[in-house]
Every structure is written in C-alpha cells, then in structure tokens.
Amino acid sequence: MNYIAYLAYGKREFALEAVYSILSLYYSAGFEDHKDISIIIYTDQSDFFTRVFGKNDRIIYQELTETLRESWMKGGYVYRAKIKLLQDCMGKYPGNLLLVDTDTIFIKDNLEELFCGISQNQFHMYAQENTLEQRMRIHQEVVIDPKEQNSELSLLNFIKDNSFMTTSAKEIKVPLTMEMWNSGVVGLNKSHLSSLDEVLEMIDTIYEKFHYRILEQFALSFVYGKQYKICNTDCTIHHYWYSKITRYIILIFFKRVHEKGLFKNSPLCTDFNIVELFEFEQKYFSQDIENYKMEELYQIEFMELEYEQLIPYGATILKYFWDIEFLKELIPKNSFFGEILTKYAASGL
Incomplete structure (x- = not known):
C-alpha cells in the first residue's frame, strides 16, 4: 500500500x-x-x-x-x-x-x-x-x-x-x-x-x-x-x-476550478467549502498585499490561468519578498525551481 x-x-x-x-x-x-x-x-x-x-x-x-x-x-x-x-x-x-x-x-x-x-x-x-x-x-x-x-x-x-x-x-x-x-x-x-x-x-x-x-x-x-x-x-x-503568499494565488486558482464545476x-x-477558505486567506494576507502593492494578486482573479502557470506566476512575486539573486545562489541551477528562477531573473521581472 x-x-x-x-x-x-x-x-x-x-x-x-x-x-x-x-x-x-x-x-x-x-x-x-x-x-x-x-x-x-x-x-x-x-x-x-x-x-x-x-x-x-x-x-x-x-x-x-x-x-x-x-x-x-x-x-x-x-x-x-x-x-x-x-x-x-x-x-x-x-x-x-x-x-x-x-x-x-x-x-x-x-x-x-x-x-x-x-x-x-x-x-x-x-x-x-x-x-x-x-x-x-x-x-x-x-x-x-x-x-x-x-x-x-x-x-x-x-x-x-x-x-x-x-x-x-x-x-x-x-x-x-x-x-x-x-x-x-x-x-x-x-x-x-x-x-x-x-x-x-x-x-x-x-x-x-x-x-x-x-x-x-x-x-x-x-x-x-x-x-x-x-x-x-x-x-x-x-x-x-x-x-x-503563493498559497493565496493557489487558492484563487482553485476557486475558479470550483466555480467551473x-x-x-x-x-x-x-x-x-471555498467561501470559508477564501475569506480567511483574504484577511490573512491583506496586510501583505497592501504593503507590497501586489496588484497582480487582484488581476489574477480575472485571468484564465492553466495549472502549470501557477508556479511561474508565483516566481514573479519573489521580488516583493526575497532577493531573487540570493535564491539563485542557494538553489542549484539544474534543479526544477532553479531553472524557473534563472528564467524569470533573466526576463527582468
């Protein structure tokens, strides 16, 4: 088993x-x-x-x-x-x-x-x-x-x-x-x-x-x-x-999945029970969203994201929370997430 x-x-x-x-x-x-x-x-x-x-x-x-x-x-x-x-x-x-x-x-x-x-x-x-x-x-x-x-x-x-x-x-x-x-x-x-x-x-x-x-x-x-x-x-x-805060992005995605049946x-x-979860997360992350002016988190509700887009999108918000250069140093470039970091750092996001 x-x-x-x-x-x-x-x-x-x-x-x-x-x-x-x-x-x-x-x-x-x-x-x-x-x-x-x-x-x-x-x-x-x-x-x-x-x-x-x-x-x-x-x-x-x-x-x-x-x-x-x-x-x-x-x-x-x-x-x-x-x-x-x-x-x-x-x-x-x-x-x-x-x-x-x-x-x-x-x-x-x-x-x-x-x-x-x-x-x-x-x-x-x-x-x-x-x-x-x-x-x-x-x-x-x-x-x-x-x-x-x-x-x-x-x-x-x-x-x-x-x-x-x-x-x-x-x-x-x-x-x-x-x-x-x-x-x-x-x-x-x-x-x-x-x-x-x-x-x-x-x-x-x-x-x-x-x-x-x-x-x-x-x-x-x-x-x-x-x-x-x-x-x-x-x-x-x-x-x-x-x-x-990546989990807030994940929740928004699953909210859309649920709404689509x-x-x-x-x-x-x-x-x-999507309502209970969504209300909790909005309250939990409200200060972070305000402090970091993360307009993307609002815009994502209107985007038709595919599941595989969640991780790359999450990588773009790193600039608000942690130095992407430090993460690139800590995580080997040949790892799955290392490749994502390298790609998004190179794009200038």
Whole structure:
C-alpha cells in the first residue's frame, strides 16, 4: 500500500496549506485514479478538514494531541516531530510512504513512478540545495537574515574542524562536501526505517549546542546520503517555502476550478467549502498585499490561468519578498525551481 502523509497542527494556515496540497493532488496528480494510495493527516484539526472535504474513506486522520506533540519535540526542536511521524506512520501503516510538507502542491501525475522508486528502496527528498561548503560561502558573501546566518554559519564553522559525540558514544564527523537536501518531501519504506533512530540521535546531539532551524533535513541528508543516492521529487511536487503568499494565488486558482464545476464529480470535493477558505486567506494576507502593492494578486482573479502557470506566476512575486539573486545562489541551477528562477531573473521581472 502507498501513503501520502501530512503534519498539520497549530495555526489554521498550516491546515489550509494542506487543503491546497490535497486539492492539487486530485487536480494534477490524478489521485482518484491511483486506488492504491491513501492520505494520512496527523492533525489537531480533523474537524476542520472534514468540514472542508466531508467524509472520505481514503483520508485517514491521526489525532495529534498536545502531549504527543510535545514528546515528539523533545528538547524543543519543532521539526523533530517530522522524524517521529515517519516512525509512527511506518509502524501503523506499513508500505511506501511519502511525507509531504503542507506548503506544497503537486504539479505532475507521476505518482506511480514515484512510489515504484520508493518500493525499490530508493530514498527520496524534495531537492538538493548545494553542499555545505557552498552554503558556507553563500552565507559569507550574501547578506541575509542575521539570526539564520549566524545559526547555520556557527554550525558549519564548528563541523569544519570538529566532530560530535552522541549519547551512545558514537562519533559524528560531517564533511563540508555533504549535499544538503530540502526535506519538504521525504519518501521511504521499511528498508529505510532503522536509520531514523540515527537521524533522531544526530538531531538531539547537535540541537543541544546549535539551535539550527533546518536541523532535521541536515540530519536526514547526512544519514541517508551515506547509504543512498538520494532521489529528487521537485518535478512532481513543488515546495513553495520561499513565499507563503503563493498559497493565496493557489487558492484563487482553485476557486475558479470550483466555480467551473471541475471538482463536481470528485468524492473528495463534493462539499468543498471555498467561501470559508477564501475569506480567511483574504484577511490573512491583506496586510501583505497592501504593503507590497501586489496588484497582480487582484488581476489574477480575472485571468484564465492553466495549472502549470501557477508556479511561474508565483516566481514573479519573489521580488516583493526575497532577493531573487540570493535564491539563485542557494538553489542549484539544474534543479526544477532553479531553472524557473534563472528564467524569470533573466526576463527582468
């Protein structure tokens, strides 16, 4: 059996992101035709999801209580919960698992090929984000958020000349040649399960000294990069971590899809509550729209966008939120999103 899992807890916007990701799974990835795939949502807001989608026997809800969540975030590191979810989910639902961050959209019907690779013991992550050595150079040369810069630079400067010693007396020496992979998507099966304990031990060891925000992907990249040639998923799934207002664009698109009745025959979207979602997002992003004078966000309501235009359009609003030159440095040019960034930077947008 194949599973696509989400972790959506806390703020309502994370649940909304998961909704849009699931809609894209139906609209562009042909989910209804893949009867061997189920969705698992670890959440404290199952009532919200059922209110939006109605009941569906291919969506499984796992209650994420505050007590369980706190135990998964041992030491206070939030993203440690993703690793614990992988362990919990694989224990309850053995098969091939794709853990997908909520701020993602499916852009291609490639699920059969993707799960086939996982079933053949290929380990998947979203996309490669340069070596540690390259990331160190970028932080040294490009002015970015000081807190984030200090966090990563401090860790990289340490591992350049030092090792970590775990609680089990295991020495961890991380080479600067290690490739960092984005963990917006993680695909694995039971053959990969035992190494998750090593990932957790590495997280707990390093987090005591360095409160590094993306430590979970650092540890996943190190542990699985030693054993496998990690496979990317960025041509199938897009992780829009770079600009959350992209989800407002996605919502407008799905609003048009719903109005045209394109979800009418979908058992998932029979009772799709588009009004509630749209009102929430307009309120949530109203200040951003005003501050950044993003006229495009208003104009898009009158445009007949095709689905594949969403990502390029989203790339054009980067100029309002983040220096596109920095993103070009951080993300390899040969990656799916790297090619989009290069194209739109060259166009002068």
